[in-house]
């Protein structure tokens with residue numbers, strides 16, 4: 001297992017030392033569903049939690065307009081890559097973020113999964129971007145945007161160019177290129193989709209995808225591998241669909 005991880009690290013062009021500290025779990029652990037709590041007791045919520053993510057977005061409890069506005073535009077950051085991870089950590093102090101209802105969330109990072117994690121009535125898009133935010137009090141809010149195959153995406157071009165140069169590469173992306181012009185979202189309370197699977201995450205999933213070229217999607221798939229957690233039980237959670 002360790003050898004496989006090291007080989008993958010070499011293929012990604014990053015050092016084994018960086019990978020060894022990166023994480024002690026994989027998306028495929030235990031098959032489907034994953035059994036991350038068996039690897040580390042700190043991951044108990046992954047298997048015991050009743051508000052886990054991702055979920056299948058279908059059969060909503062309510063249909064309504066969730067007031068969501070974003071303030072993104074061009075943003076500076078640094079590329080962070082690891083096993084099953086491609087991420088941009090945004091430089092602090094840029095005042096980028098989203099307002100959901102009356103709650104303001106500041107943008108921290110964006111990372112990707114292949115295929116997408118949330119499904120629409122059982123169907124997953126080939127790629128998703130998760131924009132991770134937090135309030136001043138540390139409450140987490142994520143906006144998920146799916147990608148469908150189509151035109152080349154300029155923001156992903158900048159990302160993939162930085163990826164070729166490796167870990168820590170500074171880059172500027174126009175985040176609006178990765179977000180639909182009109183953002184209408186599915187909304188529910190869930191969790192981080194990776195260990196420690198902490199709950200209390202305000203999930204927003206845009207109901208329409210943006211485009212990326214087949215080549216861009218393939219390159220991210222090659223970098224990430226299968227990196228979507230299995231769908232979790234919705235249990236007794238309120239799910240609001242856009243109108």
Ligand SMILES: [Zn+2]
Nearest residue numbers: 111113130193
């Ligand atoms: Zn994610």
